Amino acid sequence: MHAAMTRAWLIGAGPGDVELMTLKATRALAQADVVLVDDLVNPEVLQFARADAQVVYVGKRGGHPSTPQADIVTQMLRHLRAGRSVARLKGGDPFVFGRGGEELQALQAAGIDADVINGITAGIAAPATLGIAVTHRDYAQGVVFVTGHGAGSGEPDWAALAATRMTLVIYMGMRRLGEIAGALLAAGMSADTPCAAIESATRPEQRHVLAPLREFAGAVARAGLGSPAIVVIGGVASLALAREAAERDGRVHHEPVASATPHARAHAHSIKTLSVGIGCRSHSEAADIEAAVRTALGSNGFEQIRSIATIDTKADEAGLLEFCSRHQLPLRLFSREQIASAPVASPSAGVRAHLGVDGVCEPCALLAAAASDSARSAQNARLVVPKTVHAGITVAIAAPNNATLGDLPPSSQDQDSR
Numbered sequence: 001m002h003a004a005m006t007r008a009w010l011i012g013a014g015p016g017d018v019e020l021m022t023l024k025a026t027r028a029l030a031q032a033d034v035v036l037v038d039d040l041v042n043p044e045v046l047q048f049a050r051a052d053a054q055v056v057y058v059g060k061r062g063g064h065p066s067t068p069q070a071d072i073v074t075q076m077l078r079h080l081r082a083g084r085s086v087a088r089l090k091g092g093d094p095f096v097f098g099r100g101g102e103e104l105q106a107l108q109a110a111g112i113d114a115d116v117i118n119g120i121t122a123g124i125a126a127p128a129t130l131g132i133a134v135t136h137r138d139y140a141q142g143v144v145f146v147t148g149h150g151a152g153s154g155e156p157d158w159a160a161l162a163a164t165r166m167t168l169v170i171y172m173g174m175r176r177l178g179e180i181a182g183a184l185l186a187a188g189m190s191a192d193t194p195c196a197a198i199e200s201a202t203r204p205e206q207r208h209v210l211a212p213l214r215e216f217a218g219a220v221a222r223a224g225l226g227s228p229a230i231v232v233i234g235g236v237a238s239l240a241l242a243r244e245a246a247e248r249d250g251r252v253h254h255e256p257v258a259s260a261t262p263h264a265r266a267h268a269h270s271i272k273t274l275s276v277g278i279g280c281r282s283h284s285e286a287a288d289i290e291a292a293v294r295t296a297l298g299s300n301g302f303e304q305i306r307s308i309a310t311i312d313t314k315a316d317e318a319g320l321l322e323f324c325s326r327h328q329l330p331l332r333l334f335s336r337e338q339i340a341s342a343p344v345a346s347p348s349a350g351v352r353a354h355l356g357v358d359g360v361c362e363p364c365a366l367l368a369a370a371a372s373d374s375a376r377s378a379q380n381a382r383l384v385v386p387k388t389v390h391a392g393i394t395v396a397i398a399a400p401n402n403a404t405l406g407d408l409p410p411s412s413q414d415q416d417s418r
């Protein structure tokens with residue numbers, strides 16, 4: 001075992017928008033043999049992981065129960081002792097809730113020191129999207145990050161918090177909003193105190209509610225806001241109201257933060273230029289296909305996809321059909337002969353033995369992107385993303401191109417060479 005070379009990182013992936021991840025985080029992620037991913041992490045950040053990295057989801061995705069904390073640490077130790085480097089990816093900052101501190105202690109107890117790489121925590125990023133500066137000096141002397149989750153003896157002392165007159169930024173508070181607001185009012189906090197709830201902050205689906213404390217829980221319930229969301233209580237929340245009023249009056253024009261994300265940018269231009277070729281085993285799950293496509297898309301958005309393409313033997317593949325219908329994308333099917341004659345050679349004996357062709361995802365992406373379905377016309381397309389593999393599903397992405405075959409990126413010829 002090469003203990004000196006083995007490394008462990010606790011990495012903050014930021015609040016959601018991939019561009020809010022740090023350079024240090026992307027560099028560490030690019031080195032890891034194994035990546036253990038939490039629930040709230042945007043799968044798009046996996047574009048920075050090595051194509052051959054082992055990616056393990058330890059969150060509650062897809063209805064599976066989340067992995068108990070002890071098991072996550074056990075898994076990390078197993079990989080580290082086998083000489084594999086491990087990146088533990090957590091949403092936001094690894095040390096702001098989310099148990100990163102406990103994981104570091106457990107690793108240290110086992111004699112392993114992990115590098116901690118900070119991320120932008122949701123409690124700062126979410127308010128910032130609405131123009132809320134959590135420590136604006138006109139309103140507060142400071143900010144308190146507090147969990148709304150703790151019940152019983154873990155319950156925060158809301159009366160004491162109200163007395164500090166600091167901005168309250170509440171994580172995991174959505175389920176108990178009524179009780180929290182009631183406790184703050186009972187402690188004498190003004191019923192007019194401005195409040196904000198921001199759901200899925202910095203993601204394209206971000207939504208928010210602004211209301212005074214007395215109406216807040218009801219307004220959030222009526223809007224149907226749920227987890228994950230950040231709640232801001234205090235005078236600073238009025239900065240969001242002031243900003244919205246200014247926008248309504250046309251005094252300022254600002255691009256909502258969500259439109260700075262690649263997803264929304266693509267939406268704004270609604271350019272459907274990408275064809276996604278998929279190779280999958282029988283009975284692949286829609287959720288895995290989704291994650292694989294998302295990973296391959298990187299900074300491109302789903303709106304940019306024109307069609308999904310695969311081999312015609314997968315015409316009845318339930319997971320694939322479910323994925324396509326979920327995104328309302330046409331599924332284009334190509335025959336073995338069309339695929340075999342497309343201008344991509346992939347030295348994969350296993351795939352050839354199984355399907356009779358070398359590889360499916362890249363030729364299918366090219367065929368779908370080209371003007372017509374003939375193999376010759378596939379030369380009128382180019383791969384914008386060469387084959388990526390995620391959860392055993394291969395994905396390649398192509399776009400139409402007037403270039404000749406020689407202009408195909410080199411990576412399209414030498415994939416699979418690892």
Ligand code: SAH
Pocket residue numbers: 015016040090091092093094095096097098120121122123126170171172173198199200201202203227228229230
């Ligand atoms: N380590 C994370 C927090 C983990 S606790 C961080 O620093 O951000 C999980 C809670 O974080 C959620 O219940 C929610 O309150 C908040 N959260 C995480 N991501 C969020 C997002 N994109 N939008 C709003 N709230 C988010």
